Amino acid sequence: MAQDNHLKETAVAWQQFIRSGHLHQPSVPQAVLTSWKNCRDRGVDPWENRRIQAGFVPGQEIAALQMTKSRRRPAETLEAIGRFADENHVVLSIYDNQGNFIEALNHQYPEAMAKKLSVPSLFLEQLNEDLSGTNAVTLAMREAATIRLAGCEHYHSWFHAFSCSAAPLRDARGNIAGAVGASSLDMHQPMMVLPFLRCVADLYQHWRWLEYDRNKNRYWQGIELMKPTPDTPAKPNPLNQLVGMSHEMKLVRERVAAVAQGELPVMLTGESGVGKEVAAQVIHQLSARRKGPLIVINCGALSETLAETTLFGYERGAFTGARSAGKTGLIEAAHGGTLFLDEVESLSAATQAMLLRCLAEKKIMPMGGTEERSVNFRLMTASKIPGEQAVAAGVLRADFYYRISGYDISIPPLRHRREDIPLLMETLLKGLAEAMGRDIPRLTEEAISCLCHYPWPGNVRQLKNLMEQLLITCQAAEIRMADLPETIRYHSAWLNRGAEASSVTPAGNHGSSQWTSASDGKKLLTHLERQMARQVLKESDGNISEAARRLGISRPTLYRIIKDTREEV
Known part of the structure; x- marks a missing residue:
């Protein structure tokens, strides 16, 4: 029993x-x-x-x-x-x-x-x-x-x-x-x-x-008999591509891992540059279809006049100028794998209507053809507009939306998960530096703090572009505040950062002098350091070495911040 x-x-x-x-x-x-x-x-x-x-x-x-x-x-x-x-x-x-x-x-x-x-x-x-x-x-x-x-x-x-x-x-x-x-x-x-x-x-x-x-x-x-057992290198976990230690990104990883095992259509929503295509790739890599193709279609670049031939293909002699052997459509190319429609909200109503029957019955009819062909694929879509809002705005047909939204995953913008920025910068710098054959530079604490305040309207894509730019323009072993673009250094979010930490500003000190005082600015920067250190230490389960690595600082520096934090408390 x-x-x-x-x-x-x-x-x-x-x-x-x-x-x-x-x-x-x-x-x-x-x-x-x-x-x-x-x-x-x-x-x-x-x-x-x-x-x-x-x-x-x-x-x-x-x-x-x-x-x-x-x-x-x-x-x-x-x-x-x-x-x-x-x-x-x-x-x-x-x-x-x-x-x-x-x-x-x-x-x-x-x-x-x-x-x-x-x-x-x-x-x-x-x-x-x-x-x-x-x-x-x-x-x-x-x-x-x-x-x-x-x-x-x-x-x-x-x-x-x-x-x-x-x-x-x-x-x-x-x-x-x-x-x-x-x-x-x-x-x-x-x-x-x-x-x-x-x-x-x-x-x-x-x-x-x-x-x-x-x-x-x-x-x-x-x-x-005496052959030593080698350390077999672990295959990288696809979920590691979704970088972030915030609660929001942990939820995204959990949802991606859960939905990857099934066949439900998946709709990924989020602002431009948050990593919707990366999430789609991870789902495909974790799914039973990972050995099949992942066909990505940028719906924003799909003109209505060419939509049918691009998606469904055409037979020989279907129209003047057609290839003599015909052409396989992108939907048929996804057979056995995954079809990913990026910027799906850009599809015209007519194209959405064409796709409806294909998605329902998994059959296509190439232009000029006389027989339907069966296709077997899993559907994933991505949209900058949440699905129900897109339907309300008339961007997506209601019947089309309910066909493609078996499971919705929302990926938060970078400004809503600022604690992920240091780890993202470290990961991006490492990958880009290795690709360029360069040593990995270190970001100073002030530069990290400034970048964490910036709102990142282009999200992770914009952050990656900046890291690549800094690797090219800054040849030193350290990336300092002065190396950052002026648009970031002089952004109001950084200049007015004291508003977020008013609780540590001396009483009665208001007005413009609050932002120009060097002593006050130092206090605000210290306060931000302590906040980040507490958060990263919590996420690292108190592991000093791991927290210092994530923050991009030395162990002695982190010990100093911890000591100051305790004294402040």
């Missing part, structure tokens, strides 16, 4: 983690949760089964491996191990320290279950987090301990029907050389399986010692 409750709690925790990327109250072992996070960071799709089923070792290869077994291992012992595994309905196998399949230790039960599940075998060619997600073999080697996983403790949904156990194998020097694993379709795997695995591991370690001592080499069955 307790195990059944644990399985149910784990299933709930897995669903919550897949949706949001975190757990409010972790109810799974820390090693499992860490592996889940690794899988998510590496972009492992928990629903994609084709790679799993294509990765099974064919039966004939397993039989060939059996013929190469070392004669130094007693046949009677191997047969006894296989009988025990078959009788207890487990799939018993050996993997090396890279997760590569070495050999199968039983055959009767695995062959029967493979036929039942319609797969070539139940022995995967490789067991690692990149391919198969969280698994007992990988965790046993990582934790150097016997591991048991059941049901939804596996990250990949294909393995939720299995319970799996594994024990690590060590070489003659005590290094992890592989693992022996046991998998079963029974969630209540027999308790004697774990001690049995440890016994098998002891036997294999003894046989390996003999092999090493007699041959004075580092190989066993052609597999290098």
